[in-house]
Amino acid sequence: MPLHPDLAGFLELVEFGRLTGKSHPMHSLPVAEARLEFERASAILDASPPEAVAVQALRIASRDGQSIPGRLYRRPGSESRVLPVLLYLHGGGYVVGSLDSHDSVCRRLALAGDFAVLAPDYRLAPEYPFPTAVEDCLDSANWLLEHAAKLNLDATRVAVGGDSVGASLATVLAISAVHAPQTMALRPRAQLLFYPVTDISTQRDSHQRYAEGYLLETATLEWFYAHYAADASNDWRVSPLLFLGLQPLADALVSLAEFDPLFDEGQAWAEQLQGSGTAVTLQVQTGLTHDFLRMHGMVAEVEGIYQQIGQWLDQRF
Incomplete structure (x- = not known):
């Protein structure tokens, strides 16, 4: 399927901006400027x-x-009710991204089903390299378990989720809950994984097919990884595909973008989850690129994606 026409038009404007010198690839910017550009987007x-x-x-x-x-x-109006909760981790390559950049995503998720959304703002590289983001997310999960009752949240009905590296961090939490329970007492019922990073140690065919011109670029991915985990690419906490002996994890919804350099590793992770005995719902969003969750105002079909998320998660709760 070709690129969605509205998205194709937006990408043409991005390319025109580069040709005229009005915009630049993220990986060519200083970190502070890259963060501002991501927020503006x-x-x-x-x-x-x-x-x-x-x-x-x-x-x-x-x-x-x-x-x-x-x-x-x-x-x-739901503040007095005890709700299940989605622990949601934003994307941004461990270098950019924030509560503000994903505020619209969290708002839409909170309205998609009968659950609350807790979003921690884990610390970013290069100021805080690996494993700070992982540890902040583990600490957030344990904090949620401790404070759930005070917040009118049901700690027995929790899901972990995220987009891009946020999905990678959610994957680490799901694995830790089964394989390293001493590090994470929370036991998620489900995982929501949107276009996850699952192996920073190698490039696959999709990194070449969609290297440029599809919003997220392969060179930008490498720029992110160099800032966050240059010496840890083989650690499963940044490359979950390298985890050996995977046991069944919480039910997973894996949602991939057709035109995304991360497509192949996302598909490989879904297959690895299935091979472990984990119940997996795999979706490929045709015509879309990386970051489609943030495109509600641009691509009408994204509203339907949120509706599907809410229905799927309500069923697991």
Whole structure:
């Protein structure tokens, strides 16, 4: 299937900006500027996120004595009800991305089904290289278990999820819950994995097919990895595909973009999950690129994706 026409038009504008010198590839920018550009893109991709969501600012304790910001999203009027919760981890290559860049995603997820969404703002590289992001996410999961009752959340009905490297971090949590329970006491019922990074140690065919011109570029991926885990590419916590002896994990929804350099490794991870005995629902979003969850304001079909997410997750809760 060809690129979605609205997305194709947007990518043509991006390319025109590069040709005229008005925009530049992320991997050519200083980190601070790349972060600003990523934040600005959110307002373009989804200019009108839903306002009718109850949002609570939180502080989540980390193992080094610091704390990281977090946000809890709920349907308005549901504050007095005990809800299941999705622990959602934003994407951004471990280098960019924030609570703000994915605020619209979390708002839409919170309205998609009968559950709350907890989003921790794990710390980023290069200031905080591997394994800080992993440890912040593990700490967030354990914090959720400890504080769920105070927040009117049901710690027995939890899912982990994320997009891009956020999905990778969610995968680490799901694996840890089974294979390293001493590091994570929370036991998720489900995983939501959107276009995950599952192996930074090698490039596959899709890295070449979609290397440029499809929003996320292969050179940008390598730039991210160099900042975060240059010396740890074979560690399963950044390359889950390298994990040996995988046992069945929580039910997984794996949603991939057709035009994405990460497509092949996402498909390989879905197959590895299935081989472990994990129940997997694999979806390929035809005509779309990486980051489609943030494109609600640009691609009409994204609304249907959110509806499917909500239905699938409600069934697991």
